Amino acid sequence: MLEARGISKTYRSGASEVVALQDVDLSVQGGEFVSLVGPSGCGKTTLLRIIDGLTPASGGAIIFDGTPLTGVSREMAFVFQDINLLPWRSVVENVEIGLEGRGIAKDERRQRALETLRLVGLETVATRPPYTLSGGMQQRVGVARALAIQPKVLLMDEPFVHLDNFTRETLQIELAKLWRRLGLTIIFVTHDVDEAIFLSDRIALFRSSPGRITEVATVGLRHPRWEFNVRADPRAIELREHIIDALQVRQSVLV
Amino acid sequence: MTARAAPAWWGNAAFLTSFVFLIAAWQLSGLFLNKIFISTPSAIVTAFAEILGDGTLIRKFADSALDMGVGIVIASVLGIGLGVLMGRSPRMERAFEPIVNFANATPTIALLPLMEIWFGLGMAARVSFIVIISVWTLLINTLTGIKNVRAGHRDVARSFGMTRIQATRSVYVPAAMPFILAGLRIALAQAAVGMILSGQEIGEFGLGGLTQQYATFYQTAHLIATILSSTALAMLAFAALRIYQAMRHPWIAATAAGRR
Numbered sequence: 001m002l003e004a005r006g007i008s009k010t011y012r013s014g015a016s017e018v019v020a021l022q023d024v025d026l027s028v029q030g031g032e033f034v035s036l037v038g039p040s041g042c043g044k045t046t047l048l049r050i051i052d053g054l055t056p057a058s059g060g061a062i063i064f065d066g067t068p069l070t071g072v073s074r075e076m077a078f079v080f081q082d083i084n085l086l087p088w089r090s091v092v093e094n095v096e097i098g099l100e101g102r103g104i105a106k107d108e109r110r111q112r113a114l115e116t117l118r119l120v121g122l123e124t125v126a127t128r129p130p131y132t133l134s135g136g137m138q139q140r141v142g143v144a145r146a147l148a149i150q151p152k153v154l155l156m157d158e159p160f161v162h163l164d165n166f167t168r169e170t171l172q173i174e175l176a177k178l179w180r181r182l183g184l185t186i187i188f189v190t191h192d193v194d195e196a197i198f199l200s201d202r203i204a205l206f207r208s209s210p211g212r213i214t215e216v217a218t219v220g221l222r223h224p225r226w227e228f229n230v231r232a233d234p235r236a237i238e239l240r241e242h243i244i245d246a247l248q249v250r251q252s253v254l255v
Numbered sequence: 256m257t258a259r260a261a262p263a264w265w266g267n268a269a270f271l272t273s274f275v276f277l278i279a280a281w282q283l284s285g286l287f288l289n290k291i292f293i294s295t296p297s298a299i300v301t302a303f304a305e306i307l308g309d310g311t312l313i314r315k316f317a318d319s320a321l322d323m324g325v326g327i328v329i330a331s332v333l334g335i336g337l338g339v340l341m342g343r344s345p346r347m348e349r350a351f352e353p354i355v356n357f358a359n360a361t362p363t364i365a366l367l368p369l370m371e372i373w374f375g376l377g378m379a380a381r382v383s384f385i386v387i388i389s390v391w392t393l394l395i396n397t398l399t400g401i402k403n404v405r406a407g408h409r410d411v412a413r414s415f416g417m418t419r420i421q422a423t424r425s426v427y428v429p430a431a432m433p434f435i436l437a438g439l440r441i442a443l444a445q446a447a448v449g450m451i452l453s454g455q456e457i458g459e460f461g462l463g464g465l466t467q468q469y470a471t472f473y474q475t476a477h478l479i480a481t482i483l484s485s486t487a488l489a490m491l492a493f494a495a496l497r498i499y500q501a502m503r504h505p506w507i508a509a510t511a512a513g514r515r
Contacts, residue, residue: 054414078414084407087506088429100425101416131510149415 001030001185002051002153007060009046009211019210020046024060026204026213028187030152033179035188035196035203038247043211044189045081048155051187052078064153074102077146079156083138085130091141092117092126098149116148117141119178136167143175153185160195172198173226180224193243197221198230205246215246294476299483302476311465312484319461320488322378323450326385327492330442334390335435338397342431343423348398359391363449367456381453381460388449389442396438400431433507436500443496447489462488 009021021043028034036044049055051062053072062069064076077098085094095113104112117123120140130138139159146154160168176199179186190196196203197219205215221235230236278296285295306312341348341355367384374380404427412422428435454463462485469478500507 052414054410072413072416074416078410080407080410082407084405084411086408086411086426086429087510088432088504097411097417097425098415100421101418129506129509131506145415 001028001065002187003027003063004047004051005061005063007047007050007062008058009043009050009055010058021050021057022210022212024211024213026216028153028185030185031183032202033186033188033200035190035200036206037190037193037196037203037243038206038211039208040191041211042206042208044206045157046211048078048157048187048189052076052155054078073153074149075151076153076155077149077151079139079142079146079154079159081158081161083142083159085138085141085145087129087131089130090127091122091130091133094130094141095145095148097145102149113144113148116144119147120144120174134167135163136171139163139171140174143178147178147182151184153187156186156188158189158191161190161192168195175199176224176226193240194231196243197236197239198225203243205243207247217243217246291473291475294479298476299479302474303480303483306477306480312481315462315465315481316484316488319450319454319463319485322381322453322461323385323446323488323492325378326382326449327389327439327443327446329382330386330390330393330446331439333386334393334438334442335397338394338435339401339423339428339431341394342398342401343419343427355391355394359395363388364452367452370453371457376458380457381450384453384457385446385449389445392442392445393435393438396434396441397431400434400438401427403434404430432504433511436496436504436507439496440493443492444489447485447492450488451485 004024004026007021007024008019011018011020024043024047026034026047036047038044046055050057053062053069064073085091086097089097092110092113095116096109099109099112114123114126117126120143122137122140122144125133125137130141133141139162142159160171163171172195175186178184179199186199188196188199200219203217203219204213205217206212207214217239219236219239221230221233281293282296284293285298290298303312337351341351363384366387370380370384370387374383408426408430409422412426417425450461451463451466454461454465455467456463458464459467462481465481466478466485469475469481
């Protein structure tokens with residue numbers, strides 16, 4: 001359904017060239033949950049932005065349902081690490097942004113935004129300014145804003161990284177439920193291996209300098225995963241060990 | 256031993272004490288100094304009551320307020336409009352930037368006689384001068400605001416498929432609002448200068464004309480009463496702007512600290 005073919009990205013930094021991504025291939029099936037995992041600066045966010053069309057690639061192509069993409073895709077929606085809600089708009093007006101971009105009339109816009117807010121349990125705060133909400137609620141609004149345009153693919157860039165542990169685990173379960181209920185395809189960037197194992201069907205492992213995918217691991221645990229203790233599952237433990245070895249986390253410890 | 260913060264009323268009490276002391280000293284100075292120089296508070300209050308009573312002050316105040324109001328509205332439309340255009344279009348920015356720099360560097364007061372030549376001795380000349388003195392601040396602040404929209408907010412506009420016009424209206428202009436309102440605050444002070452100056456020079460009009468008149472006849476008490484009235488006019492404009500910001504853009508104050 002979605003395919004990244006030979007994606008590369010080079011930045012010019014003064015006189016030198018930085019290779020952010022080198023010849024990255026990734027293919028994602030419809031309805032699949034794929035995580036991109038790797039150390040900071042390995043290019044996983046860059047790949048996500050290239051898939052959305054926010055950043056142009058230096059080489060390669062993004063193929064969506066058989067067609068190469070140019071510019072920002074209407075079938076995909078982005079959930080930002082910094083959430084980026086607009087403080088001058090109320091919660092529901094923030095959720096309407098993508099519908100505004102699609103030229104949908106005001107009344108329908110409001111109705112669909114409210115429905116989407118109900119989906120994430122936030123219909124009661126619809127008229128409040130976003131900065132009065134907790135971090136977890138703000139990111140739920142970020143998710144609602146993306147879901148409001150009824151995208152086929154949800155692109156999530158470390159959406160839970162600024163949240164505390166309890167909130168993060170709650171939102172992980174909510175996301176897993178939404179994913180199953182709505183039949184979404186999700187590409188999810190994280191550097192949290194446990195988060196990736198809990199949520200994903202497959203995990204693409206990144207290495208840096210130059211940024212590249214070294215392996216795509218299949219998780220192979222049954223869904224729904226909130227019904228059992230994933231962390232204690234032998235398969236999950238083994239997979240986590242494997243991923244940490246593959247990312248060479250231990251080799252990079254300096255002292 | 257730890258120092259405690261002074262209670263809240265302390266600052267007010269200190270201000271009131273120094274204010275009363277200053278006024279008293281000023282009044283007493285009238286016993287020793289020539290009253291033509293700084294007059295005395297009691298004489299100023301008397302003069303104020305007199306020109307308020309005979310309607311002079313209200314008429315001149317209204318005249319000046321109209322000049323300043325029309326001037327600042329025109330300056331806002333031009334300055335904010337062109338600032339947004341330049342901020343959103345590199346071609347527009349390249350075309351206008353040299354002109355803006357040139358105009359901003361020109362001492363505006365030098366243009367006052369030119370306004371007289373162009374527009375005669377009436378309201379058109381005065382308002383033009385008020386526009387010219389305040390428009391650059393508005394333009395430059397708006398441009399700066401548009402250029403400083405957070406990358407994250409720009410990403411939102413792009414990722415959610417907004418057209419250039421939608422993004423300008425729904426993201427860029429509101430995001431630039433703190434800069435635009437800060438520019439408007441400075442522009443109002445500049446417009447007040449323009450209001451007095453053009454009133455003095457062009458047809459002895461409004462509060463500026465009144466200061467000119469009183470100065471000619473050494474009516475210092477009346478002059479100071481008029482100066483304080485023009486201060487009051489500018490402060491009223493500032494207050495209106497503050498109320499507008501608090502009512503229509505409460506997010507600016509609410510997110511000012513620790514905005515991400």
